[in-house]
Amino acid sequence: MSDRVNEINTIIESIPNVELIKPFEQGKLDIEGCISVFVEGLEQPLEFDVTIHPQYPFKSHDTETIKFSNGGLLEYKHVMGNGSICIHTAHSPLLSEKLSYDIESVKAWIKKYYIDKDSDTHYEHLIVPQKTFKDSHFAYFFNEVDYVFSKNQFGLLDYSTISSGVFYTEKINCNIIQRFYDRNKEELADVKWNFQLKSLPASVGLFIFLKDSPSKNQRWVFKKWEDFEALLPQDFLKFLHLIETIHSKDKGKCLPLLVGYDISETEIHWQVVMLEIGDFPIYGEKVNQQWLSMLDGDRKINWGMTRNCSYKYFFGRGRLNDKFTNGKILIIGIGAIGSTLAKTLVRCGCTKVDFIDYDVKEPENVCRSEYSFCTGITNKTNDLINELCLISPFFEPTNGGYDYSEAFDFFIKSHLTDTTIKSEIEKRLNEYDIIIDCSADNDLLYVLSQLNIKSSLLNISISNHAKQFVCAAEQNRYEFITTQFNGNVLQFDIDDLHNPTGCWSPTFKASYNDINVLVQFAIKHINLRLEQGKALRNFVVETDDTDCFTINLKEF
Numbered sequence: 004m005s006d007r008v009n010e011i012n013t014i015i016e017s018i019p020n021v022e023l024i025k026p027f028e029q030g031k032l033d034i035e036g037c038i039s040v041f042v043e044g045l046e047q048p049l050e051f052d053v054t055i056h057p058q059y060p061f062k063s064h065d066t067e068t069i070k071f072s073n074g075g076l077l078e079y080k081h082v083m084g085n086g087s088i089c090i091h092t093a094h095s096p097l098l099s100e101k102l103s104y105d106i107e108s109v110k111a112w113i114k115k116y117y118i119d120k121d122s123d124t125h126y127e128h129l130i131v132p133q134k135t136f137k138d139s140h141f142a143y144f145f146n147e148v149d150y151v152f153s154k155n156q157f158g159l160l161d162y163s164t165i166s167s168g169v170f171y172t173e174k175i176n177c178n179i180i181q182r183f184y185d186r187n188k189e190e191l192a193d194v195k196w197n198f199q200l201k202s203l204p205a206s207v208g209l210f211i212f213l214k215d216s217p218s219k220n221q222r223w224v225f226k227k228w229e230d231f232e233a234l235l236p237q238d239f240l241k242f243l244h245l246i247e248t249i250h251s252k253d254k255g256k257c258l259p260l261l262v263g264y265d266i267s268e269t270e271i272h273w274q275v276v277m278l279e280i281g282d283f284p285i286y287g288e289k290v291n292q293q294w295l296s297m298l299d300g301d302r303k304i305n306w307g308m309t310r311n312c313s314y315k316y317f318f319g320r321g322r323l324n325d326k327f328t329n330g331k332i333l334i335i336g337i338g339a340i341g342s343t344l345a346k347t348l349v350r351c352g353c354t355k356v357d358f359i360d361y362d363v364k365e366p367e368n369v370c371r372s373e374y375s376f377c378t379g380i381t382n383k384t385n386d387l388i389n390e391l392c393l394i395s396p397f398f399e400p401t402n403g404g405y406d407y408s409e410a411f412d413f414f415i416k417s418h419l420t421d422t423t424i425k426s427e428i429e430k431r432l433n434e435y436d437i438i439i440d441c442s443a444d445n446d447l448l449y450v451l452s453q454l455n456i457k458s459s460l461l462n463i464s465i466s467n468h469a470k471q472f473v474c475a476a477e478q479n480r481y482e483f484i485t486t487q488f489n490g491n492v493l494q495f496d497i498d499d500l501h502n503p504t505g506c507w508s509p510t511f512k513a514s515y516n517d518i519n520v521l522v523q524f525a526i527k528h529i530n531l532r533l534e535q536g537k538a539l540r541n542f543v544v545e546t547d548d549t550d551c552f553t554i555n556l557k558e559f
Contacts (some may be wrong), residue, residue: 007098008034010053014102021106024050032057042110044118049073051088054155060101067091069102071109078122078220080116083382088112100404110500121501128266129216129224129274133305135258136277140175140308143259143275146314146396152194152212152271157239158185159200160210160261163203168449171396179312179396180261180273181205184243197399199392209246210273211239212263217274224274231299240285240296254281259307275307312351314397319459323526324533326436331355331401333435333458337383338362339513340375340465343522344441345387346394354397357435358384359407360442371515384408425454433457445485452481459539463525466493469517472525474538483541483559492541521546521559524554 011027011034020041027036034055039048056068068088074086081089090108095101115121133140137276143162168175179200183191213234217225225231225515250258261275284299322328332353334341337360348356360383364374368383378386391398418424432438434455440451440462448462462475462484471493475483487493521544532539541559547554 005029010098011102012036014099015046015106016173018103020048020108020110022048026055040106040109040113042113042118044114049076049113049117060095060098062094067105070177071105071106076117078222080121080127080222081112082222084132084223098140115255127222128272129218130222131224131274131308133308135173136305136307138174138281140170140173141182141257141259141275141277142175142177142310143261143273143307144178144271144310144312144396145180145261146196147193147270148310150183150195154212154214155239156185157209157211157242158183158191160184160187160208161205162208163205163261165200165203178259179203180208185211193558197392197395199389200396206261207250208261209278210261211235212271214265215264216264224306225304227300228298228304230304232298232300235298237295240298243283243285244287244296246280247280247285249282256280259497260386261309272311273309275309277307300341306533312396314354317395317397318352323348323530325390327530328352328354330436331357331434333357333358333359333432333438335438335440335447336444337372337387338368338441338443338517339518340522341439341441342383342387342461343519344439344463344526346373346391347523347526349391349395349398354395354399355401356391356398357400357402358387358407359411360384361412371513371518412447416446416494419450419453429454429456437461439463449482449483461529461539464488465511465518465521467480467511467513469511469513469521470494472521472544474525474529474543475541477541479541487543493545520554525554528556 006027008027012023015021015023015027015036024039025037027034036053037050037308038053039050040308041048051071051073054070056063056119059068062068070085071086071090072087076082076088077084079085083089088109090105090112090228092104092108094100095104112450117475128217144165146500159184160180163179163181164176166177168177180194181196182193182205185191215234215496217231217234219230220226220324242443246258250256256279258278258280260278262274262276263271263273266272281518284304285296287294287298288297288341320327325475328351328528330347330353332355334345334356335358337358341360345356345358360529361525362383364372364378364381364386366376368374368379369376374383374386374389375388378389388400389404414424415428418428432454437459438456438461439462440447441464442448443464451460451462459476460480462480464473464484465471466473466488469486473484473487473493477483525542526542528541528542543557543559545557
């Protein structure tokens with residue numbers, strides 16, 4: 004017996020209320036043994052088969068490398084399909100300390116879920132086996148819809164494939180649900196996605212809303228079709244037969260069946276069963292002179308993956324203040340600063356973001372802005388819209404594009420004295436909650452200062468070498484910006500500029516990292532002010548990298 008195995012046995016024997024039922028021994032790869040654990044409130048100790056992997060006491064990625072298993076505990080919360088309980092414990096590089104932590108976690112699990120039968124405040128999804136179907140995994144993303152499904156309601160749906168990729172070492176096909184129809188192809192609900200996703204070609208699938216979950220114990224999803232026998236009505240089984248007959252020419256193709264059920268009073272969830280046309284799990288049987296469609300109960304159910312991609316889950320890990328995310332935003336100028344700002348806002352939950360920029364994206368723009376090389380030379384507005392649609396399924400621009408940008412620049416600068424056109428421009432701009440001018444265009448800065456804009460109007464710009472980031476948020480924007488840059492208030496290098504080849508105006512030097520640091524810092528500050536309900540003030544973010552890099556923010 005190795006020193007490591009001896010040490011494990013000695014440690015286990017020293018832990019209170021834990022006994023060795025079967026001493027640990029070295030297997031071909033893992034160390035295995037059996038223990039009993041007693042917790043006050045138990046009539047008798049619970050036994051666990053214990054498997055310790057070679058990486059222990061370290062984790063393997065995010066997974067603990069010790070397993071405590073008891074096949075009799077499958078009905079309880081946080082128990083995996085192999086009977087192992089789900090624990091997450093503190094890090095320790097010391098074998099004795101880590102074992103103590105893990106045993107304490109087992110005791111805590113016994114107290115909370117076995118004795119107290121506690122339920123977590125958050126919903127725990129059914130455990131669905133992740134297996135391939137016809138040599139591929141299939142995933143279906145759904146969103147909340149403005150429709151209330153009734154029990155046993157079934158029909159058709161449209162779905163679109165968005166990608167084919169690799170899931171660990173196997174193929175995966177990812178799709179979005181587009182629309183729900185009744186059995187007569189009358190539309191019930193449209194699923195909201197961005198315009199690019201909605202334009203994808205659609206394929207046909209099926210759905211049934213059971214209301215009750217497809218599980219016997221609210222933990223494990225059904226394994227065989229016989230488990231569905233008490234839930235699927237005869238009308239639905241006949242509908243399956245009809246669909247298979249109609250699509251007989253597509254024999255061998257996959258057909259998704261979404262199975263819906265309530266997980267709360269206000270929320271439903273969908274699981275997906277993968278069917279193969281020509282091999283549905285049904286057959287006909289004559290009962291009392293009537294043909295009925297019956298389930299082939301012994302057959303296993305081929306489950307796919309589903310993900311709820313509704314807004315609250317998609318941005319559940321973090322988003323900006325509601326004044327940002329619920330607002331309609333206009334960004335003027337989407338170069339290095341504007342495109343970075345736009346992508347950050349969209350990643351942080353903003354959905355209604357429009358752009359104005361007359362310029363095209365050149366290859367040299369890519370290195371410090373949010374564009375891709377592979378789209379070549381193209382309008383910045385169109386390119387950025389495409390980029391952001393790839394990020395958020397909820398991003399939906401309402402205006403923008405090259406034509407709109409050209410018209411905006413022409414009319415706002417040439418008709419300032421025309422009260423009718425000026426009033427119309429003000430009306431259009433005041434449709435936005437937040438306007439952010441990133442154009443570094445002093446002419447536009449002046450013109451905007453002459454308009455009656457009720458929206459929150461910010462002007463942001465950056466100095467050479469990203470030494471300073473300047474944000475004007477108050478009524479004196481024009482005076483503040485011009486004073487900072489032209490009044491020798493800000494100290495920065497004005498000679499070492501980037502001069503492109505050809506007849507181009509020189510531009511500031513700064514890397515993608517330089518710009519991002521300042522933009523993200525500024526967004527953090529603005530968002531915090533909004534969270535605190537404070538008015539936005541003019542501010543300057545300044546970097547000092549002469550000795551130890553620091554960032555300072557000064558409000559005016």
